[in-house]
Each structure stands twice: as structure tokens, then as C-alpha cells.
Amino acid sequence: MAANFEYYKIFYYVAKYQNFTLAAKALLSSQPSVSRCMQALETELGCRLFVRTKRGVSLTAEGEQLYKYVAPACEQIFKGEENIGGTLGYQNGSVYIGVTETALHCFLLEKLSSFHRQYPGVRLKLTSGTTPNTLADLKAGKTDLAVVTTPIREDSHFRVTLVKECQDILAGGSNYSYLKGKKVPLSEVQQYPFVSLAENTMTYALYKEFYASHGLILKPDIELATADLMVPVIRQGLGVGFIPRELVKKELEEGSIVEIEIEEKIEGRHICMVEDRQKPLSVAARHLIRLLKGKEPA
Incomplete structure (x- = not known):
């Protein structure tokens, strides 16, 4: 295969931006030059890599497959270049x-x-x-x-x-203030709408096991991608959920979120x-x- 790294570097930027003009700007090159290089690469590989769209280009199935290999390789090389620049000092690492x-x-x-x-x-x-x-x-x-x-x-x-x-607590909005100061069994917590991280997280797996160890089944009513998204949901009274105390320190002080003590021990993380x-x-x-x-x- 005669294609050199420069072709693949150009291919990486065109695929990343899905636009020949934007790729040319990133490469400090010209749009015609970028187009010629991509035509040459397609000729050498014997397949089409791009199809034109109203906004630029999109990858063909072959282009998608090639990008899966080219992208991580280019990113590693770019990182290496940046880090070599930073090994003698801390100016551009x-x-x-x-x-x-x-x-x-x-x-x-x-x-x-x-x-x-x-x-x-x-x-x-x-x-x-x-x-x-x-x-x-x-x-x-x-x-x-x-x-x-x-x-x-x-x-x-x-x-x-x-x-x-860090220590998780069971937290609820101010509408759960009547539970403050009480010791609530985990079985009773199941009566309230429950807010949790998504099933693909380790936190979900942790509390699924925690519930199972007490003979209960974790059944979230609301699942969220990240812990910081849980804060406004809990604050608005949409449910209770386990969340690091430090993440809601301000809300606990303000009273917009309350800590609900449960009888079962929550292990520190x-x-x-x-x-x-x-x-x-x-x-x-x-x-x-x-x-x-x-x-x-x-």
C-alpha cells in the first residue's frame, strides 16, 4: 500500500469535520489540495470513502470502517507530539x-x-x-x-x-422534610419515587447489590446519566436517591435538600x-x- 501517513491524517480531519473546507483550515492547506489527496487515497484503497451532502460530506460504510482504525492512531500520534513538546518544560504540554x-x-x-x-x-x-x-x-x-x-x-x-x-446519603427535596431526624428502613424507602444513576453505571450495580443484600429489589423511577443531574431532580422533589453528601453540601445547608437517615448502614466509598x-x-x-x-x- 503506497498511501502515506499524510493521506490518513487528511482523511482523519475530513471525517472529523465532515467538510473539506473545515479540514483544509485545520490542516493549514487548501480545499482543492485536500480533495485531491482524498481522491488519491480512494484510488489506492479501491473504494469510496465519502459521499457529498448539502453541508459537506459523510462517510461511506468503508469510510466508517477505516475511521475506526485511523482516528485512535492519529490521536495517539498527536498526543505524542504534544507531550514531547512538554518534556523539557511546561509551556506546551x-x-x-x-x-x-x-x-x-x-x-x-x-x-x-x-x-x-x-x-x-x-x-x-x-x-x-x-x-x-x-x-x-x-x-x-x-x-x-x-x-x-x-x-x-x-x-x-x-x-x-x-x-x-466520600460518603453517600439518601437525599430528598424539602417536601421530604417530615422524614428528617427519623430512621427509615430501606423497605419503606421503596414507597417513594426513587432517583438513580443509569443501569450501565457502577453506582447502579452497587445499590442493586445493596438492596439485594436486604432482600429487596432496586426499582428506579427516574434514571440519569450523571450524579450532578440527580441534584436538581432531587431538589425539585421528584424523588429520593443516594448521592455523595459533598455533592449536595450547599443544598443541605440551604434546606432545599434534606438527608434521610436509613436504618441500614451505607458503606463509605x-x-x-x-x-x-x-x-x-x-x-x-x-x-x-x-x-x-x-x-x-x-
Whole structure:
């Protein structure tokens, strides 16, 4: 195959923006040049990669298949170029971080603020998602480290460091104030509309097991993608749900959310930092990891 990396790099940008003109701008090239390169690539591969649309182009089935391989390869190369630029200092390096919403608001934001004050030239690139998705991105090499909440599945690729303890509480809106100060059995909690994270999250799995250990079945009335979305839903009185106390500290003080004590013990959880043992890291990423572990002054 005679196609060189430059063709695939151009293909990556055209597929990403689905537009030849925008790809040309990103590449500091011209639209005709980009079009010629893509025609040459299609000729060499013996298939069509794009079809024209009113707004630009879209990928053919063959183009979609090729993009699945080209995108992660290009992103890894771009990251490598950025990190090499940052190894001699902290002027133009980047650190890619995967984080869950709870870990972001209850721990990471404050640490990143401190890191940014020390190294203002380092670009911090965050992606948020569920714990399974965040760890999958780390394993695939899309991020340098992950900051998530327990529980997590064991994996020999990962080095896990517990960085902060957090405690979930059962919370309800002010319309549940009549339960404040009482000890409510979990079986009674089932009488109220229940707000939960989605079934594909580790938090859902944790509370499904928690309910089962007490002979009960978890039946959420409202399922949400992230923990921070639970706050306004609970505050509006749409149901009760288990949520980290620190995430609703302000609302508890204001009284717009109340803590509902239950008879059964809720085990404490941890925010943890996860590294890929096999992945080399830039100087900037290593210093951020040291800060998160408490081994570097904030």
C-alpha cells in the first residue's frame, strides 16, 4: 500500500469535520489540495470513502470502517507530539484526564486549580463519563489517567490509588422534610419515587447489590446519566436517591435538600486515581499524578 501517513491524517480531519473546507483550515492547506489527496487515497484503497451532502460530506460504510482504525492512531500520534513538546518544560504540554462527575466536583476541580496555578502552560483536556467508559478510554490509550469513584472492576493493567473518602446519603427535596431526624428502613424507602444513576453505571450495580443484600429489589423511577443531574431532580422533589453528601453540601445547608437517615448502614466509598501501568507519561502528567497523590505541594 503506497498511501502515506499524510493521506490518513487528511482523511482523519475530513471525517472529523465532515467538510473539506473545515479540514483544509485545520490542516493549514487548501480545499482543492485536500480533495485531491482524498481522491488519491480512494484510488489506492479501491473504494469510496465519502459521499457529498448539502453541508459537506459523510462517510461511506468503508469510510466508517477505516475511521475506526485511523482516528485512535492519529490521536495517539498527536498526543505524542504534544507531550514531547512538554518534556523539557511546561509551556506546551497536555494532560488528558478521564473523570466521573462525582470525582470531578468532589475532588479533581480543586486539585486542577492548584496544578494550573503552578503550570499555567500545560493544557488540561478532560472527558467525563461513567466509570466503565472512563476506564475503557484509559485502557485504550485515549487518556493519561482516570479519576473515578469506587466500586471499580479489578484489572491487571491498572494501578489504583485511593485519594479521598466520600460518603453517600439518601437525599430528598424539602417536601421530604417530615422524614428528617427519623430512621427509615430501606423497605419503606421503596414507597417513594426513587432517583438513580443509569443501569450501565457502577453506582447502579452497587445499590442493586445493596438492596439485594436486604432482600429487596432496586426499582428506579427516574434514571440519569450523571450524579450532578440527580441534584436538581432531587431538589425539585421528584424523588429520593443516594448521592455523595459533598455533592449536595450547599443544598443541605440551604434546606432545599434534606438527608434521610436509613436504618441500614451505607458503606463509605472512595474517589480513586487510576493509571495504566504500561503507558509512558509526560513530565506534566507525572507531576499531576504526584499532586493528586498528595506527594507534591498544592
